[in-house]
Amino acid sequence: MFTSTSLAAGAALISLAAGSPVERQALKFTYYDLTTPLASPCDITTGQDGKIYADTFTSNKIVQIDRSTGSLTEYDIPYTLPVLGNDVLPSDLQGRVALSCVVQPGKDGLIYAAAGVRNEFVRFNPETNETKVFPTGNPLGNLQPFNDAWPGETGMFFSQTTGNVINLFDYATTNVQTFEVPTPLAGPLGMIVASDGALWFCEMLANKIGRLNATDGTFKEYPLPLSLATPSVMRAETEGRYLWFTAIATNAIGRFDIQTGETKTFTDPRLLATPIEDTVDSQGNIWYSTLTRNTLNYLTPSTGKVTTIAQPDGDLEILPGLLPSLPPAADIAMHYEPSDNSIWFSELVNNRIGKYSI
Structure with a gap:
């Protein structure tokens, strides 16, 4: 709403x-x-039905926004497992906190989400509003909550960071195929199926970019420079060869050439901006969210210029560009919707989803 x-x-x-x-x-x-207090929307996508979908970090729900009416509806994800490591929380939170932050549209028309530290995979049917939960087979796969997913032709890829694996959930059979990342403790996170048909992903803890050929199960890995330490989320491709990803620890956006393996670093000029997710618009600009700055941000690749757009909330900035916004909205998702040339973003702290019309 x-x-x-x-x-x-x-x-x-x-x-x-x-x-x-x-x-x-x-x-x-x-x-x-959002209707649920302290739900904290995290990831955002567009379904094949044209509606916006999000999942929530602290309420374990699928959120649906009808763009034609502006109505927002929340759907519960069934609670099937105890929440590991959260026994200090009040009892009313035990059943809802899963720290979920992955939602993607399948090629089968359904919506898929990860259930955070529960290590379950979620499928939502927009026609029936039915939500079904599937175990991943690895209860220790995400001891920390963040992982990612990306649709393939026959199934949904999703990573498990502490399990050090890439999984492929088959749309038709619901079987899960698991691929072990060659580098131990690599921490596979953000991913994208690129124009070459392979799955490319960030190895957050190994400081590498990985490539998986799911047909034969083979991997290739490419080390990154220290200027791109902790590669995290990769959701943009330009010119049929450049993959773009965020590097949280170095406050940067990285570009990886899938043809040559070369990289380029674009650093956000503001201290501790903390880039999180990225997306690309119709003009080839790389938009990204920042955890500590209440702004929308985009990089123009041809010039390397970073443009920031302040949100109209009157947040306080002491020493602009040097210190974070107060209070930080904790922006996570950054999603481009081409049909109306808009950017959708989430704010964990403010418990809301935003839309910016470019």
Whole structure:
């Protein structure tokens, strides 16, 4: 649903459409509050039905936004396993906290999500609103919550970081095929099926980019320079050869050439911006979220320039560019929707999903 804040702000600013650049920029933002308190939306995607889908970090739900009406609906993910390591939480949180942060559309028209530290895989049917949970077979696969997924033609790929594996969930049979990453303790995380048909992924702890040929199960690994330490999320490709990923520890965006194996580093000029997820728009700009800055950000590859767009919430910045925004919204998802040229993003702290019309 549209939030009262966004509606009030929109009504107040409509009369100022010809006003200052700041006022015009604010009109491009729309926010959707989640119904469940402290749900913390994390990852975002678009389904084949054209609706926006998200999952939640601390409530274990699938969130659906109908873009034509603005309505937001939440669907519970069934609770089937105890939450490991969260026994200090109040009992009412035991059944809902899974620290989930992966949602992707399958080629079969269904929505897939990971259940965080529960090490389960989730399938949501948009036509019936049925949610089904599948065990991964590796209860220790994600002792830390973050992993990723990407749709293949016959199944959904998903990583398990502490299990050090890439899995392929078959759409038709629901069987899971497991591929062990060659480097021990590599921490496979972000991934994308690139234009060459292979699955490329970040090895966060090994500081490498990996390539999996799922047909024969073979891997190739490419070491990264220290300027791109902790490669994390990779969800953008340009020119049929360049893969783009975030490097959290070095405050950077990395570019990897799948034809030559060469890399290039683009550093965010702000200290501790902490890039998290990335996406690419129709013009080839690389958009990315930042954990500590309440801004939308994009890199223009041809110039290397980073452009930031402040959100219209009046957050406080002490020594802009040097210290984080106060309070930080903890932006995680960054998702481009080409049908209306918009960027969708999530805010864990503010418990809402945002849309920015480019």
